[in-house]
Structure formats: C-alpha cells, structure tokens
Amino acid sequence: MTDGLNTHPYWWEAAAPRDLPETPVAETCDITIVGAGYAGLSAALVLARAGRSVQVFDKQRPGEGASSRNGGLASGNIHIGFGKMIKTMGLETALSVYGEAKTAREGLAAFIAAENIDCDYQPVGRFTGAIRPSHYEAQSREAERLNKHFDIDAEMIPKSEQHREIGSDLYHGGMVRPDLAGLHPAKFHAGLMEAAIKAGVTIHGETAVKCIRRDAGGYETDTARGRVASGQTVVATNGYTDNADRWLRRRLVPVPSRMIATQPLPPETMARLMPKRRMLGETRQLYHYFRPSPDGTRILFGGRERAWGGEKGEFANNLRADLAGIFPELADVSLSHTWFGFVAYNLDYLPRLFERDGVQYATGFCGSGVVWAWWIASKLALKLIGDTKADTAFACAPPSAVPFYTGTPWFLPAALLWYGLQDHFGAMSKK
Template sequence: MPYVESYYSATANQQFDLPKLEGEQQADICIIGAGFTGLSAALHLAQMGYSVSVLEAEKVGWGASGRNGGQVAPGHNMDHDELIKKVGKPMADSLWDMSIESVNLVKELIAKHQIDCDLKAGILHVAAKARHEKHIKESIDYKRDVLGYDSVEYVTKPEVEAMLGTDRYFGGEYAKDAAHLHPLNYALGLAKAAIDAGANIYENSRVVDYKGGSNAFVKTDSGIIKAKYILLACNGYLGKLESKIAGKIMPINNFIIATEPLSEELCRKINRDDVAVADSKFVINYFKLSGDNRLLWGGGENYTTKFPSDIPNFVRKYMLEFYPDLADVKIDYGWGGTLAITLNRMPYFNRLEDNVFAAQGYSGHGVALATLGGKIMAQAVSGSAEKFDVFASVPTPTFPGGTLLRFPGLVAGMLYYSMRDRFF
C-alpha cells in the first residue's frame, strides 16, 4: 500500500522503491518490521558486519514510526520510584540512564548520517489541571535531587502563557535536552543508512509465518528467509504473528491534524520558542510547529480497528479547546496511526528463544526508545545482552483476557480516564 495521506508523507524528502521478497534467501539476521526498532537494529547489525534482511509488510516507516508526534524525550511512563519497587534501584537507575541514552542516540544518528528531518530542541510538558502542577514540580525536583539530572526546569503558569499564548495550562516542565522531528523523514534516513551499511530491506513482504530454533526461517507469501536470528519489531502491527507476546500489548489509534501554514506572527504567539508540547491529561494533547510553520496537533484516541470517518473534525475540537482563535484556520491534513501500549506503559522486551528477540509496546515513547531498542537488540545478538536484559527484567502483565477480551476491558478503562480528564 502507499503511505497514508498525511503531512509527513506529503513532505517526505526521499522515496524508496524496494523489492518484494521473492524465492529463498539466506541471512544472519532476519528482522520483521521496518519501523524505528527494525531499522535501527538493521543499521547497527550491518555496521557490525552481519548479513541482515528486513521484511516490511508495507513501506519503510509506513506504520506509527512515520505518523507520530515526533517527540524525542527522556524518561519512562512509570515513575522512577515505582520502577525501583518493581526491579530494584540498580535496574531502575539503568533504565533511566538508557532513556537519556536513547535521546542522545537519535541525535547522534541524525548527525552522523546527515538525516534531514526538521530536528528542533525542547519539549514542554504542561499541567492541564491545577492539581497536576504539584506532580510536575515533584518530578522536576526528583530528577534534579535524586537522579542528578539538571536539564529540566520548572516553568510558571505566567511563563507558560507567554510561551504558548493560552491561559489554559498551569505551569510545566521544560526538558531542554529533549527534541522533536519529522518522524517519517527520520525513518527514511535510518533506512538509507542501513542500506548503505549493507542491509537488505524488502517492502510489500508481509510475514505469514516464522520458526525459531534450529533451521529458523521467516516466510512471506512469495519467499522465505533462512536465518540464524529473528527479531520481531512489529509493535502495534504484530497481529496474530506471535501469540506468546500478542497479549502483552494493546494496539490503539491516535490522530493528528496539520493546519495550513501559519504566519510567523501567529506561530510566535502560540509557540514562542518553537518547542514540542504535551499536556498531562490521560488522553494527551500534543502539538508542535512543522518546518514550514504548520501547527501539528495530536489529540483523541479510539480502540477499534477503524479510524474516525472525519479525522480533521475529530481532532480539531481538541485544538479549539485551547486555541479558539484558530477556528478559521484551514486544516490541510488529518491522519491516524496505530501504536502499542502495555498495561504498565513500559516497553516489553523478551527473548522468546535463544535466537528470537522481540521489542514492542513503547506506549508513546517510541521515537527514542524504539531507536535504542533496535540497537540493544543488535547488541544482544552480538553477545552483549546486558541492556536488553534490563528492559526484559521489567514485569509486563498480560492484558486480562489476553487478545480476546483486552479490547472491552481497555475501552471501559479508557472511558473512565477520559471522563476524569474532562470533569475532575
């Protein structure tokens, strides 16, 4: 399939016409999925000298990797003190350090491979409710005092208003070392770097079966790859390929709109410092300015297999809650993507067999953590599995009822938290 129509696909700065897998091939490693995880793994493995083949059901970066909000932030969805309770302080500290590493890795790859993807600095996490401000302040203090991380600062409510041109927020956390980018162009840049390093990427090659262990193989409808190692990098598009890990994730849909290009004056009014913004609601709003001065606004979710019939109007109402003056601004693009969340909102890493690795469930932190996930899967294949094992040590509950009943349970839970966003 072609790319879903979006601002990102309309402004992709390179195109690939990669072959479909045909016949029998051999590789040291076969990677299923050409999103951030798979592309990063392919790049790092190829640079180590392995023969690598990547199988992508659609196009490079076709899924959530090419459609998301493009925020590159440190940290995890689970607070550090909660992680200590789950895995102990050494492991929790390592997870925090790797979240910092993930942001630096994205920046390093962009610089090293000269990836043109509108990389910009700074993310502002704002309190959508007055009662959320206390937690944001405590989080900043914890990062500074306990973790020794001083690249965050508290922003008062008046300063947030000056930065964003709205009085709807109640202070925030400014992450100076965080970043934001054009995710599809970043994915395409990773793909080019992987191909230049010697990796083979096959598009339109949906995997229908695979087998690990001895005589491992990965099969599509038109070909087969015999490999020593298999990496599952499917995330929200895993489907029924591997039942052992399908119940650990929930595919959910999130939606974004892109306005027409805005005047420089209006851009500076609603985003003075050209940062990316995310609020503290359970179903978050997030927004930023594109490289050509459009407002990209993400808001709203659904939990079915279908997207809303009118995505621009589905999302536009969230934008107008905060910026009613944009009522007359034209919406040029509206699109959705499917990501994968876990019950505890932490990434899920697992070694299913000696030669089969999986990484998925980034729960909204996928640009940075999926890039790192690919690298540490590559390291695990090469014999250095310490970082992979740290992520794998985090207990990841299976959704109640597994894949059969997870949707009704999730919908009920999401509706509850959506009501809290609105009324409490």
C-alpha cells in the same frame, strides 16, 4: 470543513514511504527481521555493520507503520513517573531506567549527527502544561527529583509567565524539559533506511511474514514471497503485530492515535502560540501532544482516537475542537491533513527487549518509540553480536498476556471512558 483533507501523514509531503525494487528472497541468511520501522531497521543496521547477512520483511511499504506517522517528539518518555518508580520499584531501578533514558536521548542526537541524517532534528525542549493546579505542584516535585539526580535543568513555569512558552490560558503553568527534542519522523525513517541499505541490509517491502518456526539449525520464516532459513530472528512489529505472532498479539494492545495538521498560519500567530517552537504536551490522562511543523509554519496536533475507526472527517473535527480548547482563536482553523496509526502498550508500560523460544523481540514503546525503538533495537542487535555495550535496563521478561484478550481490543472504548473519568476527577498523566 474536512472535505478535501489529505488523509496521508503531513510528513509524507517531504518523505513518503518508498516502493523498493522487488529483489529475490534469499533462501538463507544470518538474521531475518520482521518489521521495517525504526526498530527493525535499527537492529538491521547494527547487525549488517557487524558483518551479518540480514533480510528485513515488511508487509507494508517500509515506514508505513507508526515510524512515518508519529508526532516526532523525541522524548524517550517513560510512562511511570520518576517519583512513582522510586516508590514502586526502588531508587536503584529508577535511577538506571531514567539514567538510560537520558543516555538514549543523547545517543539519538549523536547518531543522527554521525550518520548525517537530514531529519530536522531540533533540540528545542518540551513544555508540558498542567491541566490543574495540583498537577503543577506534582510536576514541581518531579522536576526537583529529576534535577537532583540528573543534570537536565527541568524548570517550572508559573501560570503568570506561561505565555513565554505557549499562547494559551488553559494551563496552570507547566514544566519545561530542555533536554527533549523534535524531529521529522518520516525523514528520520528514510535516513535510517538509507544507512541500512548502504550497510548491506536487504529490505523486502510489501512482503508479509506468515509464520516463524524453530528448527534444529535456527529458524524457518515463511513469507509471502518464499521461505528463509536463518540462524536468528527478530520481531519488530509493535502496534502492527498480526496473527503471524498470536503469542505477542495477546501481550500488546494496539491503540489508535490520530493527528491533524493545520493549514499554514500567519507567522505572527505561530510566534504568539508557540513562541519558542518547543514540543508541547499536557498532564491530562487523555493527553494531547503537539508542536509546530519543523519549518514553523503550521501546527501538528495529536491525541487518542475517541472511537475505533478509520480515516473519517469526524475524528479530525473532534481533534480540531480539542485544539480550540487550548487555542480558542483556532476554532475555525482550516486543516490540511489528518491521519492515524497504532501505538503499542503492554500491561506494565515499560518498553523492552526480550527473548521467547530464541526469537528476539524489541517492542512495547507505549507511544514513545522515536527514541526507544532505535535505542532498544540497537541494544538487541548488540546483544546478538555479543558486544559488551549491549547492557540495558530494558532487557526484561516478556510482557504478561492481557486477560481475556486475543488481539482485538474490545475494551478500548471502555478504557477511554475510564481515562476520561479520571481526567474529570483530576488524575494526572506522566507524559
């Protein structure tokens, strides 16, 4: 069933990562940026438009990290639920974090429109299915709280009516968030890169950064193609952080996330299973995220890898079995693509920008970087140019180091088992 599966992201059919022409590495510039995903390019764009000379380095082709592999759910999700954040961090903090999430989502829509980025941005909303009746009750309370403080019209859909949202009987109803959207992640990355290049940013693909040193005048960055002296430096490597920054590696856990794409399905099947073409999710801890392709012809379905590993058909088959758990009629559906990439989690689940020894970081997007990588890295760049719009609730202290961890997440199989057990006993994800 998996023979002949394409192991590149489905998204690359329309927007594969580009081989950029090799340009000489300039010996000096105002700012060097490590990583040419959404975060690195978003910071570069703001800085170049403010007149700074910027060189971005990526060890792969730009976008080949998570930014052209993700599900394209533009949710700006925060892993700590609003109600829980009020309890643990206080109402004021919760209001500023969740208020900024709303502003960031709206900002992304406005940015894509203003830059004229053709990336299938669709403000279709998201339905999150409740895997247990108790989760539906908890979702109802969360929706009430969110609607009380923010104008987002979250709506609860009881099980008896859920077929107007999803052609599945698995869920016990669910919550609709009309304020969330979907886009084509690789086209979004390509548009961002085009804007950055037009603004004067130099991007060096397939050029690894090996180390960054602070010196009297600023920073020295050793790359695979030469040394650069810059006034400032930004690290935007998220789930692909390597030993060039061992300190950061100890603070970010790269978690593999896998997706499958089905072959095109009959239009009547798509209309029955995903009648509103919404983004879709669920409340279990080992949750799945799924959606129709932007042209509405097939299903793209993602979840955690069940074991550490590469591009193997068995993982795609596992995911297809999970898909059939939601839509039994798809038990034998043919797949066209399967791929995986790394998301980065930190201990407190909050995305952030921070500084260490003068080096600037935008990272820890916890699987929700479509909104956050763009927003937080743009804020970081505004901070560097001293712009008053730099204020953000996500300027934090660096994340704590993960105990007994140096960059190889040996504990992931145990963690997945633990979350599986939590699902068994009814714990709920906020995704």
